[in-house]
Amino acid sequence: MLIQSIIFLVVYFTCFYLLGVLKKNASIVDIGWGLGFVLLAWFHFIQGSLNQSLHLATIVTTLLVSVWGLRLAYHIFKRNHKKPEDFRYAAFRKDWGKAYYLRSYFQLFLFQGVVMFFVSLGFLYIAISEGNQITWLFILGILIWCLGFFFEAVGDHQLKMHIKNPANRGTLIQVGLWKYTRHPNYFGEATMWWGIFLIGLSVQAPLFIIISPLVITFMVRFVSGVPMLEKNLKKYPGFEEYTRKTNIFFPWFPKK
DSSP: HHHHHHHHHHHHHHHHHHHHHHTTTTTTTHHHHHHHHHHHHHHHHHHHHHTTTOHHHHHHHHHHHHHHHHHHHHHHHHHTOOOOOHHHHHHHHHGGGHHHHHHHHHIIIIIHHHHHHHHHHHHHHHHHOOOOOOOHHHHHHHHHHHHHHHHHHHHHHHHHHHHHGGGGGTOOOOOOGGGSSSSHHHHHHHHHHHHHHHHHHHHTOOOHHHHHHHHHHIIIIISSSHHHHHHHHTTTHHHHHHHHHHHHOOOOOOOO
């Protein structure tokens, strides 16, 4: 199962790399992020169906991953459509010079495949587990996933509406969920994978699948998510005041 997943991810992100080269826009890898989880989940779901080894947790987890991944892929596609390359990837293209194409393949595309592999361990082990009971841990996992999905989906929508309003041009969004955390969408993404981790524990998946939510939480909080976006937000007026009163990641009431 794990070897099949690795082969799938290498082929998948190589295809996205080639497409990104043709379009001269590496931002396409962001669309591949959510969609990749969906395809990987259904790849193993179909295998389980053929082997007649499906159970409730696999069905539920596949649906949860599909709802999240398809919404995220569509959201990013709509956001990036007919727009220039994301500032993060444009900076890499400029800084890496002639080595860009080789480095981008390994550091941007295949690296996302590595991260996806570790994050997906939760639902991969759920797919081969034998538990089929609805326990309190199973229900708690679903509820936590729903909380995370709410923060990501609503946070993305509120940001989209803020940017769409010409009166908000050049200003930071500080209303809705953004009043309680500077990155509700990143918090939501990490929270969803903690929910899937709990679902895994409810069907006796090995404890080491905790690496799944740990990796995604670490990545969005300390590597590719929050730090890069915060660096870009510093140019907006009122940013320092916003950082003083609003938590960077975990939601909480604004400080006075």
